[in-house]
Amino acid sequence: MLTEGQPYLGSSASGESRSEAARPRPYLLSTVGTKVLMAVTGLSLFFFLVFHLIGNLLMFFGPASLNDFSNWLIVNPLIVPAEIGLLALFVVHISEAIVNWIRNRRARPIGYYQSYKRLFGYGWAGKPSRKSVASSTMIVSGLITLVFVVIHLIQFKFGPSYPVTSPAHGIPGIRDLYLLDVQNFSNGLIVVFYVFCLVVIGFHLWHGLTSALNSLGVDHPRYTPTLLRVGRVIAVVWVACFLAIPLWIFFVAR
Numbered sequence: 659m660l661t662e663g664q665p666y667l668g669s670s671a672s673g674e675s676r677s678e679a680a681r682p683r684p685y686l687l688s689t690v691g692t693k694v695l696m697a698v699t700g701l702s703l704f705f706f707l708v709f710h711l712i713g714n715l716l717m718f719f720g721p722a723s724l725n726d727f728s729n730w731l732i733v734n735p736l737i738v739p740a741e742i743g744l745l746a747l748f749v750v751h752i753s754e755a756i757v758n759w760i761r762n763r764r765a766r767p768i769g770y771y772q773s774y775k776r777l778f779g780y781g782w783a784g785k786p787s788r789k790s791v792a793s794s795t796m797i798v799s800g801l802i803t804l805v806f807v808v809i810h811l812i813q814f815k816f817g818p819s820y821p822v823t824s825p826a827h828g829i830p831g832i833r834d835l836y837l838l839d840v841q842n843f844s845n846g847l848i849v850v851f852y853v854f855c856l857v858v859i860g861f862h863l864w865h866g867l868t869s870a871l872n873s874l875g876v877d878h879p880r881y882t883p884t885l886l887r888v889g890r891v892i893a894v895v896w897v898a899c900f901l902a903i904p905l906w907i908f909f910v911a912r
Contacts, residue, residue, distance in 0.1 A: 689758075721826075726829060759796075
């Protein structure tokens with residue numbers, strides 16, 4: 659029985675709060691929308707990484723090939739819009755990843771039992787489990803990738819602009835990116851840093867590629883295991899090709 663002045667639990671105020679809580683969020687702010695944004699931006703950034711890798715592999719064809727290609731990118735009128743688009747993709751991907759990580763932590767504040775068993779993807783639930791070191795450390799590998807990108811831009815995009823002086827190295831007067839690569843990767847500490855960061859990025863791709871496809875609805879018992887293997891092979895090949903550049907310069911070309 660209610661006495662005078664005692665609040666009624668079914669009052670309109672509490673009803674309004676319940677309806678407010680039950681009101682659906684906009685799609686892009688929902689959990690599903692967050693994962694879709696992460697998937698789209700992540701795959702877009704991966705395609706850029708493939709293009710970036712192809713351009714860097716021109717180093718093996720000589721200084722002129724790399725320098726002329728990099729100069730073509732620099733003078734291209736689309737380079738500024740492309741860089742703004744890449745920055746937007748990167749910012750959205752990072753922000754959505756942080757939001758998703760916070761939501762997961764709130765939903766499960768206590769870690770899984772014997773999580774060390776995830777090393778090769780066979781988690782506490784047995785072989786079918788997709789949990790692994792790569793999937794469990796995405797936020798860490800992502801933050802390391804962010805630090806790497808900042809340092810990489812400082813060293814190369816905003817690094818010294820040595821002009822080409824010999825026609826054998828490209829068009830005289832353009833930026834000698836080949837020389838800058840050789841100077842940076844002749845330093846053993848820089849090579850070790852790059853090897854570490856590229857391996858971490860490889861772990862990020864190891865889980866990220868197939869996770870992105872899964873978030874976009876590409877998931878079926880028949881072909882998902884194949885997609886998992888293909889995604890991991892792509893991650894390993896990408897890392898191996900990028901690692902070849904600093905290692906080749908340090909041990910062969912310098």
